[in-house]
Every structure is written in C-alpha cells, then in structure tokens.
Amino acid sequence: MDNNEKWYQETWAIILFLLIFWPVGLYLMWRHARWSKTAKVVVTIILVFCILLWVLAILVAVSLYVLDAASGNDRVGEAERPRVEETGLSPSEGKDEQDSSDPNSNLLFDRMKDVKLYFDDRSWTLGFQNKNGNNIIMEYVLEGESVYTRSEMVTVNFLGDMAGATPQQFAAMMEQSLREETDGDLEWNVFNEQNNELMYEFILKNDSWEADQHEVARVIAVEDGIFVLHYMIEEAPMSPEHRQKWIDLLLKAEVK
Known part of the structure; x- marks a missing residue:
C-alpha cells in the first residue's frame, strides 16, 4: 500500500461506502479506486440495478398498503349497509303485497x-337500487334472474328533479325519448288520465338494439317529485x- 494513500482511497473504505452510502461510494470508486474501467462499470451497473429493485419494492409495498386500506374501508361500509347485489325482497307466501316500509326490505333510501x-x-x-x-x-x-338477464322487470323511479312537473309532461318526454333513441316499430298509448296521474304503455318490436318488449307504467305526481x-x-x-x-x-300500488 502507498504510505501516502488516504484511508478513503483504500479498497475496504470504498466498498464500505458503496454498501452504506452509495453516492459517496460511487464517487470514491471512480475517483480513487485502482480498478479497471470495466470493473468500475460492472459495479456501477450492479449498484444501479439494486437501487431500482429497492425503489420498485417500496412502490409495491406502498401500493399494497393503499389497496389494503381501501379494502378495509369497503369492508367497513359493507358491514354498515347491505350490498346492492344482495338486497333481496320477496313477498310473503300467500300474499301479493310488497310493503317497502318493512325494515326487512333492505331499501337504502328513506x-x-x-x-x-x-x-x-x-x-x-x-x-338493483341506486x-x-x-x-x-x-x-x-x-x-333466479338479474337485471342483466331479466325476462320481466318491475321498476320504481322517483324523480325529485321533476318536482312541479305534471304526469303529462313526463309522458311526453318519455315518448319523445323513445322515438329518438329507438328505430324499431313503436306503439305508444296514454290512458287512465287523472289530475295527478296517468298510465302509459308502449310496445317495441324489431329494434336494432333493444329486445322486443311491452311496458305498462303508472306516473304519479307528488309534492316533491x-x-x-x-x-x-x-x-x-x-x-x-x-x-x-x-x-x-x-294501480293498487301506494305512494306518498
């Protein structure tokens, strides 16, 4: 060893810095190490590769932590409310009435x-409810069916955004929307018109997108929608x- 060589120029010191404080270690290696250029390049590549693996490991750990935290929040939410897919309502055997005020109905909206x-x-x-x-x-x-595979469906809409509108106005909007958005054979009929309600029906056949279907509906205006x-x-x-x-x-259904 050269007696004039400083301690930080020695091989053991350079390797130590490469292991515990790589920026200084790299500087000392390229500045003072009596190694071949090829050796220095190889050490640099290995060190950069290890650093990238370390950064990647941190990113993966953070991502897993965030996903786990989000999953935990979902589990808390599920404990406080029923899942939409599992909210089942069945009329009692021998009855044809579905009372939505029943606490067992699992309705999410008061x-x-x-x-x-x-x-x-x-x-x-x-x-489904939303x-x-x-x-x-x-x-x-x-x-046994779902909203995606249904052959028949009963739907209840409450339209708070239409507070103050009349059933006739809603029916006119519905008819216009159907005529604009379908290209099949459409039959439209309004009946049972009263002061605050009416019924309509439509029959749609031979449409490019929609299945053949027949719908009857009752429209009721209330104070808030x-x-x-x-x-x-x-x-x-x-x-x-x-x-x-x-x-x-x-017609037998009741709303307030």
Whole structure:
C-alpha cells in the first residue's frame, strides 16, 4: 500500500461506502479506486440495478398498503349497509303485497320506504337500487334472474328533479325519448288520465338494439317529485289478460 494513500482511497473504505452510502461510494470508486474501467462499470451497473429493485419494492409495498386500506374501508361500509347485489325482497307466501316500509326490505333510501308495491304470485327480488342526486331507481326481477338477464322487470323511479312537473309532461318526454333513441316499430298509448296521474304503455318490436318488449307504467305526481311505476316483459305484445293483471297491480300500488 502507498504510505501516502488516504484511508478513503483504500479498497475496504470504498466498498464500505458503496454498501452504506452509495453516492459517496460511487464517487470514491471512480475517483480513487485502482480498478479497471470495466470493473468500475460492472459495479456501477450492479449498484444501479439494486437501487431500482429497492425503489420498485417500496412502490409495491406502498401500493399494497393503499389497496389494503381501501379494502378495509369497503369492508367497513359493507358491514354498515347491505350490498346492492344482495338486497333481496320477496313477498310473503300467500300474499301479493310488497310493503317497502318493512325494515326487512333492505331499501337504502328513506324516500322509497313509503312505497307499497304489489306483485303476482311469483317470487320477486330487488335486484338493483341506486340514487343519483334527487333521483332514485329500484328494479325488481324474478327470483333466479338479474337485471342483466331479466325476462320481466318491475321498476320504481322517483324523480325529485321533476318536482312541479305534471304526469303529462313526463309522458311526453318519455315518448319523445323513445322515438329518438329507438328505430324499431313503436306503439305508444296514454290512458287512465287523472289530475295527478296517468298510465302509459308502449310496445317495441324489431329494434336494432333493444329486445322486443311491452311496458305498462303508472306516473304519479307528488309534492316533491314524480313516481313512475313500470312493468316490462320482453314479449311484444303481452296477452290481454297479462296486461290487465299488471295494470291492476300498478294501480293498487301506494305512494306518498
């Protein structure tokens, strides 16, 4: 060893700095180490690779922590409220009444708890419910089906954004929307018009996007918005007996 060589110029010191404080170690290696240039390049590449692995490990750890925290929040939320997919409502056996004020109904929105629906003697399930601003939707399907695979569906809309509008105005908007958004054969009919409510129906066949379907609906204006109660079947047209049955069930429904 050269007697004039400083301690930080010695190989052991350079290696130590490379291990515990690599920026200084790299500087000392390139400045003072009596190594070949190839050796210095190899050490630099190895060190950079290790640093990149270290940074990647930190990023992965942080990502896993964030995902775990989000998952924990979801679990807390699920403990406080029912999942949309699992909110099931079935009329009691021997009854044709679905009382949405029943605490077992699993409704997420208080405004819908005053709605009393009536179904036929088959088993129906609440397949979807959602709120967007002042507007709420609930969709009921037959047991064993979903809102994506349904053959029939009962829908309740509460439209708070339409407070002050008349049932006639809503029906006109609905008809216009159907005529603009479908290209099939559309039949439209309004009936049972009263002061604060009416019924409409439409039959759609041979549309490019929508399945053939027949829908009857009851539109009711209340103080804070409009309720729309629909029954839809992917069959066009439904039989006269089936149509009358669902008209009667929709007329029997109660809202406040």
